[in-house]
Amino acid sequence: MQHTxxxxxxxxxxxxxxxxxxxxxxxIELIDALSDTGLAKIEVTSFVSPKAVPNLRDAETVxxxxxxxxxxxxxxxxxxxxxxxxxxxxxxDEVNLVVSVSETHNRANVRRxxxxxxxxxxxxxxxxxxxxxxxxxxxxxxxxxxxxxxxxSGRVLQFVGRYVELGVRSVTLADTTGMGHPKQVLDLCxxxxxxxxxxxxxxxxxxxxxxxxxxxxSGLAAGVQHYEACLGGLGGCPFAPxxxxxxxxxxxxxxxxxxxxxxxxxxxKLLAVSKRLGEIVSHELPGQVAKAGKTTDLHPIPxxxx
Amino acid sequence: MQHTxxxxxxxxxxxxxxxxxxxxxxxIELIDALSDTGLAKIEVTSFVSPKAVPNLRDAETVxxxxxxxxxxxxxxxxxxxxxxxxxxxxxxDEVNLVVSVSETHNRANVRRxxxxxxxxxxxxxxxxxxxxxxxxxxxxxxxxxxxxxxxxSGRVLQFVGRYVELGVRSVTLADTTGMGHPKQVLDLCxxxxxxxxxxxxxxxxxxxxxxxxxxxxSGLAAGVQHYEACLGGLGGCPFAPxxxxxxxxxxxxxxxxxxxxxxxxxxxKLLAVSKRLGEIVSHELPGQVAKAGKTTDLHPIPxxxx
Numbered sequence: 298m299q300h301t302x303x304x305x306x307x308x309x310x311x312x313x314x315x316x317x318x319x320x321x322x323x324x325i326e327l328i329d330a331l332s333d334t335g336l337a338k339i340e341v342t343s344f345v346s347p348k349a350v351p352n353l354r355d356a357e358t359v360x361x362x363x364x365x366x367x368x369x370x371x372x373x374x375x376x377x378x379x380x381x382x383x384x385x386x387x388x389x390d391e392v393n394l395v396v397s398v399s400e401t402h403n404r405a406n407v408r409r410x411x412x413x414x415x416x417x418x419x420x421x422x423x424x425x426x427x428x429x430x431x432x433x434x435x436x437x438x439x440x441x442x443x444x445x446x447x448x449x450s451g452r453v454l455q456f457v458g459r460y461v462e463l464g465v466r467s468v469t470l471a472d473t474t475g476m477g478h479p480k481q482v483l484d485l486c487x488x489x490x491x492x493x494x495x496x497x498x499x500x501x502x503x504x505x506x507x508x509x510x511x512x513x514x515s516g517l518a519a520g521v522q523h524y525e526a527c528l529g530g531l532g533g534c535p536f537a538p539x540x541x542x543x544x545x546x547x548x549x550x551x552x553x554x555x556x557x558x559x560x561x562x563x564x565x566k567l568l569a570v571s572k573r574l575g576e577i578v579s580h581e582l583p584g585q586v587a588k589a590g591k592t593t594d595l596h597p598i599p600x601x602x603x
Numbered sequence: 604m605q606h607t608x609x610x611x612x613x614x615x616x617x618x619x620x621x622x623x624x625x626x627x628x629x630x631i632e633l634i635d636a637l638s639d640t641g642l643a644k645i646e647v648t649s650f651v652s653p654k655a656v657p658n659l660r661d662a663e664t665v666x667x668x669x670x671x672x673x674x675x676x677x678x679x680x681x682x683x684x685x686x687x688x689x690x691x692x693x694x695x696d697e698v699n700l701v702v703s704v705s706e707t708h709n710r711a712n713v714r715r716x717x718x719x720x721x722x723x724x725x726x727x728x729x730x731x732x733x734x735x736x737x738x739x740x741x742x743x744x745x746x747x748x749x750x751x752x753x754x755x756s757g758r759v760l761q762f763v764g765r766y767v768e769l770g771v772r773s774v775t776l777a778d779t780t781g782m783g784h785p786k787q788v789l790d791l792c793x794x795x796x797x798x799x800x801x802x803x804x805x806x807x808x809x810x811x812x813x814x815x816x817x818x819x820x821s822g823l824a825a826g827v828q829h830y831e832a833c834l835g836g837l838g839g840c841p842f843a844p845x846x847x848x849x850x851x852x853x854x855x856x857x858x859x860x861x862x863x864x865x866x867x868x869x870x871x872k873l874l875a876v877s878k879r880l881g882e883i884v885s886h887e888l889p890g891q892v893a894k895a896g897k898t899t900d901l902h903p904i905p906x907x908x909x
Contacts, residue, residue: 401904405904405905441898443901443902444901444902444903444904445901446899446901475895476898478858478861478862478898479820479858479862480861480862480863481861504813504891505891505895506854506857506858506891506892506895506897506898507810507815507816507851507854507857507858507890507891507892508816508854508858508861509813510813510814510816510817511816511817511819511820511858513817514785514817514820514821515820539887539894539895540891540894540895541891545813548812548813548814551812551813552784552785552812552813552814552817555784555786555787555814556784556785556786557786581845584813585810585811585812585813585846585847586812586813588845588846589781589811589812589845589846591812592747592752592782592784592812593752595749595750595751595752596749596750597750598707598711598750599711
């Protein structure tokens with residue numbers, strides 16, 4: 298029996314690319330319901346330009362009105378110093394920094410070089426030092442870039458090292474467009490864990506090519522205990538229209554609990570929130586367990602067979 | 604580098620539960636196109652009662668008109684002696700027998716006890732002995748029954764043993780309604796392989812609860828080289844409306860090739876047949892790689908970023 302920590306990203310990563318703006322009060326309702334399920338972290342919103350991410354233009358209002366539970370870390374994504382100031386004002390428990398391993402993807406995503414991104418992170422770390430806010434660093438496209446293709450593991454390790462040098466104690470390897478495969482995940486996570494055994498390593502997978510939970514299995518084999526996932530399997534990437542999005546939180550929790558891992562998450566409560574999410578976004582969700590039921594949900598024996 | 608063998612079941616397992624009958628000439632077109640992709644086995648049809656499976660009522664015509672390749676084994680599912688006689692007449696390369704590990708599921712599926720099923724298999728084996736037709740034995744609900752729940756691994760091993768005693772050299776553990784999880788797959792496959800190292804062990808997974816390819820990963824870890832899959836991820840189970848079906852052949856081949864396993868399958872050809880399948884069944888398929896593209900399919904760099 299081993300414990301795993303589930304980081305829920307639906308309110309940020311999921312809702313940001315929904316075709317419709319989800320009303321602020323429904324976001325708050327969703328996050329409050331998630332707070333009651335036993336999740337370790339909830340990524341609430343991002344403090345970025347409302348022009349860049351109009352769906353999350355209500356970041357301050359959401360942060361100010363959610364009912365916080367002491368057992369949950371409430372996280373906000375930030376891109377620069379201004380975002381850090383907003384996150385401090387909103388009393389985030391943790392901020393997420395993000396840089397792409399791929400130079401091209403970083404320029405496309407935040408319009409600057411990866412060097413410039415890390416320089417900015419230095420400023421942000423100094424700004425946050427005087428607060429109690431912890432910092433997590435994400436590495437986008439760590440398992441491949443949709444423009445450049447594969448990224449060398451040497452480069453990924455170098456980027457992890459740059460975060461560690463900045464004082465970041467939690468690093469997330471993100472498979473931004475679902476390009477990672479299980480062997481790659483095992484090799485890369487093993488290398489990171491061997492080099493930085495004290496680092497809190499988290500994984501962020503997409504199910505774009507169906508390998509999401511298989512990649513989690515490799516993460517587990519490498520000893521990784523932190524996984525980001527998205528309720529209902531919402532989210533996704535603009536380059537894969539029709540494909541599924543992030544790995545689905547309820548499918549992940551279901552698999553982990555089946556395998557004997559503890560998650561601290563009440564799956565029935567989570568499934569109820571997933572159902573509510575489907576009503577809020579008004580479209581079908583890619584998640585499977587919400588449709589098929591848990592493996593322990595048995596069916597009546599067909600008539601006449603006793 | 605290790606070789607894996609892909610058994611394609613779409614023409615039988617996929618088409619049998621489609622809401623619409625697929626015309627005979629389109630079945631033949633599909634199977635002929637699949638024959639050209641490098642698959643090891645193709646399950647063509649089943650010789651069962653046309654009343655039980657009306658979608659496959661054209662079994663003889665399909666078998667008689669496909670263009671066979673010597674590199675492919677053409678398989679037919681049979682349920683009884685009459686089916687065996689039909690398979691002999693149709694010159695199947697291999698027949699698949701099937702019994703459920705769950706007593707209740709076997710009664711629901713074939714209206715007899717598991718003991719009666721194995722007695723019938725004895726007769727079939729004697730009938731087939733004088734032919735060159737090989738026999739594979741499938742164990743349905745090997746990872747759980749939708750009526751009874753979990754099945755003990757002792758019972759699964761006992762059933763494998765019964766097939767082996769009958770002279771069956773290839774056994775498929777089938778997760779009929781997608782209840783198996785990766786730890787269970789690793790444990791059960793390891794036990795079977797330890798007990799019968801010479802047996803050709805195959806795995807048949809469904810993606811009902813999102814664990815399909817993760818279960819394959821466990822099969823690989825246990826040394827299993829044979830996998831059944833369904834083009835486009837067609838198929839499924841009547842107890843999980845809306846859930847995905849069998850694991851998707853193109854997603855499976857894509858993952859295996861990414862990981863460095865050889866499959867002998869030309870993925871581009873397979874994706875082309877999957878596209879044609881979508882036209883034939885006239886609905887969206889659950890497969891992911893057909894929508895998202897291979898990880899090696901890169902995207903143009905967004906404008907203004909050079």
